[in-house]
Amino acid sequence: MKKALLALSVVALSLSSCGTKKKLAECEAKNKEIQDLLNTATVKLNTCLSEKEALNSQIDYLKKNNADLMNTVGNVTTLSSKGAANLEKSLESMKEKDLKITRLQDALTRKDSVTLALVTSLKREVGINDPDIQVNVEKGVVFISIADKLLFKSGSYNVSDGAKAVLAKVAKVINSKPDFECMVEGHTDNVPYVSNGTLLDNWDLSVKRSTSIIRVLTKDLGVAPKQLIAAGRGEYIPLVENNTAENRATNRRTRIVILPKIDQFYDMIEKEMKNQQGK
Template sequence: MKRIILALSIAVLLTTTGCGTKKKIAALEKQNKECQDLLNSTTVKLNLCLSEKETLATQMDFLKKNNSDLINNMGNMTTLTTQGAQNIEKALETIKEKDLKITRMQDALTKKDSVTLALVTSLKSAVGISDPDIEVNVEKGVVFISISDKLLFKSGSYVVSDRAKEILGKVAKVINSKPDFECMVEGHTDNVPFISNGVLLDNWDLSVKRATSIVRVLTKDLKVNPAQLIAAGRSEFIPLVDNNNADNRAINRRTRIVIMPKIDQFYDMIEKEMKKQK
């Protein structure tokens, strides 16, 4: 009986002990799972933090570089601003200089125009413009006297008429009063072909010969300085009107005396005016 009781006691003890161990194991397994979950969660957070740290480090490098660039750019901007101000100042000075030169040249041109106007007035007064076949005018900044060929030559001839010498005498007085001016004598014809006479071949020859005839009268008879004169022939190619009738052809047959300041003297006039303004 004692043996039975002892066996039962041992069985009960073992049963009781086994149940306690299982509970502990279950509790430990639960704690282990909780720790594993916590570890996994912590690992994820750690990896996330490391990733964020790497991103922040990259951004920090970018910001540092950007800040350095901004500092450099600020220096450059300061330099550029200073240089820009200097450039603007130089540009304004250049504009002022150009404006002054333009003003001076305009003053010189105004004086030249005044000289031209005075010359026209003196020519009209000297020649006594009352004949429609004599014209004194200004063209492209020069003064010219246009004289119809019927006052100067007979048809097809280059011999200067006596009446023409009277007119040219008045012109010579004006030219002699302007020793610093040049005069170009231009011969113009109509478009009727000139019949060669062995001396003259065509209208070119006729226009030039008439110009040289006028020049000879001015220099030999009227004492104009030859250095002031230029003889030129324009033939039929600068007509005033169409050569479609006798009246128009008569208009186109003319001698033009162009009176103009020498170019170098004109520039001297401008230069002197500019020096006065300094």
């Protein structure tokens, strides 16, 4: 009986031991499976955290980019506004300059018209086909050049009687243009003037000849003194070299320079030129 009970106990213990080992094995397998799942989850978690960090960095970058773009858009808008304003100012400035240029051209055209009309009038009024009397335009100025042999004797500043016929035609032109001024210029050759106690040199002679002609124009021919200007240029503006008697005779001359009073044109031209230089 005792032997039977012992045997049963051994068998029960053996069965119990086998069941525990099986459960332990199952637990270990389950534990391994759970551990594998945990490891996989940890890897995925770490990956997700890395991706989150990268996404956060990207979001920060995008936010910064967006702010920069907004600033850029604002700057572009500001620049565009300034550019439009500057362009408008430039266009206005160009219009003003075009207007000034047009006014300048008009003034020059009117001045040229006055000059042309004056030359035509002088040539018609003087009406002498003589190489010793010339009506010309020099640097925009109209003048009548009269050889001294028609006006004076050599070395003298007394106007000859024959000269008055020529000066009478000049006076007719001057008297018909009361708004004009006339500058009477005396010119000599380079032969030194022998001083006679009254005149010192060719410059004195040229001025004296100018004033002598002015006296004839005013006292004998009725020209208003306020229209006349006396000037002596001496020997210093020759037409040709003073190397022959013929050339010296060419240089001895009196020029009557016609000066139309077109001050409004000159003033406008001068003003516009100053405005152009100031831009």
